[in-house]
Amino acid sequence: MKKITVGIIGAGRIGKLHVDNLLSIPEIQIKSVSDVVVNHLQEWASSKGISVLTDNYKDLLTDPEIDAVFICSPTNTHAQIIKEAARAKKHIFCEKPVSFSVEETIEALKVVEEEGVKLQVGFNRRFDPNFKKVRELVQQGEVGQPHILKITSRDPEPPSVEYVRSSGGLFMDMMIHDFDMARYVMNSEVVEVSARGAVLVDPAIGEAGDVDTAIVTLTFANGALGVIDNSRQAVYGYDQRVEVFGAKGAATADNCRPTTVEVSTAEGVSKDKPLYFFLERYTQAYIEEVTQFAKALLENQEVICCGNDGLQAERIAKAAKESFVTGRPVKIEHIEQAEDKVVLN
Template sequence: MKVGIIGAGRIGKVHAQNISMFVPEMEIKAIADPFANEETESFAKRFGIPVVSKEASTILEDPEIEAVLICSSTDTHSKYIIESAQAGKHIFCEKPIDYDIAMVRKAIQSAEDAGVKLQIGFCRRFDHNHRAVYDMVQNGDVGTPHIIKISSRDPEPPPISYVKVSGGIFYDMMIHDFDMARFLAGSEAVEVHTQGSVLVDPAIGEAGDVDTAVVTIRFESGAIAVIDNSRKAVYGYDQRVEVFGSEGCAVNANDTPNTAVLMKAEGTISGTCYKVMWDRYTGAFVEEMKAFADAVVNGKEVPVTGMDGLYPVLMAAAATLSLKEGRPVKISEVE
């Protein structure tokens, strides 16, 4: 199928490269970005993308393009979902759909009304390590989940310019972990409680955000999740998951570029974590694109639906309110 990509920034280029190299079911006809320039043209040429435009309408009005990948800034996601649905295009959209819950619902409804597929880009569901833990839970190997622990720590904070418009740590970073906690629990969150501090960079606090946070979540099933995030882990990109249940415990460790270990009298040295998300989740980005292509080409359900995109936003809203007011917040308060 022919696809168009809206947004030629970092994640747009990651998807374009992966599709060109690893997803033969998809052919990129066009990429659009209001800031498209010579560098964008050069990138497109390198990966055989024939059309570069500054206007999303170039993609939305092309009858040959069957699906759209929305990789633009978050504040444009719901707008482009609605416009893509109205144009009859199937949609893959990066997370989150929107900061505004009413707009999230409107975007989801627009896709349903148009009868097009909508998949949300929670790539960690497709990671081989996280998926292995999920499969163990689904197979009943850990019994009933009681406690879920997720550590997600970036190697360095994003630019302050990004922090000012990202919606904050709960929307731009922990939202992945909200989705993963829900995915592993197999249940919906009912209450969120947040603690947050500014320990990495005072400028993040001045921008109205925190850079270090711990959130506890209680689910309808009674299971409890604990998520910790940091904007700066000096040793690399730290991504770990644990599910403790009535019959056992499933745990994954960090991926490393290699598993070689050097043992000497002075001590033992093993490989360090990946340094950036793009390396850590390379396979996951490819697998989510393959899943989207499979859903469109073969008429299957998408594995991460619009409603899957809604619930993490609700959790992020509850976490933000909890931090602001210093109390547990029920999901029903923000829903």
């Protein structure tokens, strides 16, 4: 059996999640984990059968036995590590976003292309079976010509202010998932963005320079319109919904709940709240995305979510932030002309 040897860069919550999911794939062997602080990881690594712990990610890049790395470190490190990993001929799985800068992302993707390695970006929602089904129905023409896309994405509680300060802001940190989902479901590029935001959940988020509530409208190249709403706090749980409305009908993916039981009495009708957080809601999607990355390496196939997908989502996020600041719609061509003379397929 062919084996892929993997190294993990960054052993926070998402890094550990990927370790658990990769361990379920027989063709994957996890050899090394790097983190800036490794002393507290000894027992965890031993329990996972990981033989090498290091505080220097470069140790993974110089190890000839490692075929691929998972970049789960802070976003401000992603682009540099991608370039170094590509030059070391390692295949790459990188958490979103690729960077906070369109220019840095383009530079990193050029190195990936030059070195001929594979890069998958961690937009896990593409691998959710419900959202994937909506995309398939749209592609099959079941709803006819798409007219309107609606995405709702609301967290159950706001993150810490410390996280907000380093996150890149709601549009780049949170809504970027929805920007990718918009392109994925509609199979059409976004050509214009208009954004509005407010601080309605936690004043400290505003003091940190961000918003906690936002609505973005999108215009697609195929003429369809989209609307995305985000909130940092939905008191009833993790609210994740997608709808595509078209000439022949609509396709809707509703929230996932612990059960589908609905109780009807004289007092009213009730059902379970949505699953509480992303680790519960997207359990299967996280497993599927690393499974598909492993398959792409083992069978030398194209990855499902490539570097260009990461780049386009960042362009939309940057346009949304510009629209929010200026109060005007922003055309994506404006962003491209100003910052990218090269088309990356």
